[in-house]
Amino acid sequence: MEYQQRISKTDLARNTRRVIREAQRGYTVLVENHGQAEVAIMDIMDFQIQRAAIKYFSKPQKFSQDIDLTDDVLKSIGNEQARCDLVIGHYLAVHISLGRAAELLNLPFDDLRNRLVRLGVPLQVGPESADDLKEEVNNLE
DSSP, X not given: OXXXXXXXXXXXXXXXXXXXXXXXXXXXXXXEETTEEEEEEOOHHHHHHHHHHHHHHHSOOOOOTTOOOOHHHHHTOOOHHXXXXXXXXXXXXXXXXXXHHHHHTTOOHHHHHHHHHHHTOOOOOSOSSHHHHHHHHHHHO
């Protein structure tokens, strides 16, 4: 399913509130001028996740598995995008589970999973060990 809508600048001006709601529902809204897309409007969390994944894959960094990502660690990072980069980077480096990433991003598990699928970000298929499985179950509870 394509999560994309196209509207004219005039329609954006007339229906700004509706367009924002559509973007918050996961649609990318392309604003056109004379049939040519000029601007894309998308949900801020989708935007941050997409940027974090692009950063992870385009500029590989060493993500230490020894770092214990906690709410306090994330709160010490003042920038929302930097927090998302850290969480998604650790998730993609397979240091934390999807459940833990959702918890750290303050998103429901299914919401984060659906966003990753919609944005084309790879999902971890499952836990690599029994300990990882127990951690995943605990995070879901």
